[in-house]
Amino acid sequence: MISGRAKLAGVAGWPIGHSLSPALHGFWIEEHKLDAAYVPLAIAPGDFKDAFAALPKLGFRGLNVTLPHKEAAFALSTGHDEAARITGAVNTIVFDEGRVLGRNTDVYGFSQLLRDNGIGSLSNRVAVVLGAGGAARAVIASLIGLGAARVVVVNRTLDKAQALAALFGARVVAQEGLAALGEAYLLVNTTSLGMAGQPPLAVDLGAMSRGSAVIDIVYRPHETALLAQAKALGLKAIDGLGMLLHQAQPGFAAWFGVEPKVTPQLRAHLVGVMERG
Numbered sequence: 001m002i003s004g005r006a007k008l009a010g011v012a013g014w015p016i017g018h019s020l021s022p023a024l025h026g027f028w029i030e031e032h033k034l035d036a037a038y039v040p041l042a043i044a045p046g047d048f049k050d051a052f053a054a055l056p057k058l059g060f061r062g063l064n065v066t067l068p069h070k071e072a073a074f075a076l077s078t079g080h081d082e083a084a085r086i087t088g089a090v091n092t093i094v095f096d097e098g099r100v101l102g103r104n105t106d107v108y109g110f111s112q113l114l115r116d117n118g119i120g121s122l123s124n125r126v127a128v129v130l131g132a133g134g135a136a137r138a139v140i141a142s143l144i145g146l147g148a149a150r151v152v153v154v155n156r157t158l159d160k161a162q163a164l165a166a167l168f169g170a171r172v173v174a175q176e177g178l179a180a181l182g183e184a185y186l187l188v189n190t191t192s193l194g195m196a197g198q199p200p201l202a203v204d205l206g207a208m209s210r211g212s213a214v215i216d217i218v219y220r221p222h223e224t225a226l227l228a229q230a231k232a233l234g235l236k237a238i239d240g241l242g243m244l245l246h247q248a249q250p251g252f253a254a255w256f257g258v259e260p261k262v263t264p265q266l267r268a269h270l271v272g273v274m275e276r277g
Helices: 021-031 045-054 070-076 082-087 106-116 134-145 158-168 179-183 225-232 241-256 264-275
Strands: 007-013 036-042 060-065 092-096 099-103 126-130 150-154 172-174 186-189 213-216 236-239
Touching: 007 021, 007 045, 007 241, 021 036, 021 241, 021 264, 045 070, 060 070, 060 241, 070 099, 082 099, 082 106, 082 134, 092 241, 106 134, 106 241, 126 134, 126 179, 134 150, 134 158, 134 186, 150 158, 158 172, 213 225, 225 236, 236 241, 241 264
Parallel strands: 007 036, 007 060, 126 150, 126 186, 150 172, 186 213, 213 236
Antiparallel strands: 060 092, 092 099
């Protein structure tokens, strides 16, 4: 039960009904017995600027931002952290005494996902990234930060992949097709293909070597067809739920004053939420 002094935060997107963030933050709020609420906010793109400006006036301490608002949130915020500056996108907002601080915690979330799965360094490694949107920017920033020797961006539109590669310098290149899979230690899907309700992702992983890893940042369904194929081939298959969990930690701490932990119980709770539909 919340009081009139409850600390407020939320997640903005369009649509937003699929988001696991309310269940995630709700778990931590209950775990720490906080007088707080975290709410989903369905905001159409044309309304985002006005709605965003109103939130601190309504008592919100901050906001998570998901598709399609991350670049708009960058433009409307200041005091960007390095990850936000590198990616040009913001997924976490902190309203602080009249300031609107923009953060990108997706880079941190993806890096922690890798570390949780025993990948702490990518020195001398090649990674292939599918997609060239905002999620790809965060993933590439993380891969470069962990020392990847080369990151190959593959996208349906080559010029978009080339534009993204140009943001990161010589270690990131754009290519047509998946010829680089044979030398890749890591394949990361950042597209929505394979997500529940979306077309399938048609990728043959047969060229990848044993010991390589496949990451799908899609987490609905919990095991995508891409990850099922990776498992069948003896590759390490990593779902994207861990990225969601870790990217949520900095925002929760800033808004509610508590450092939350990513635990097996939290993961099990969210898997249960997904299984119940």
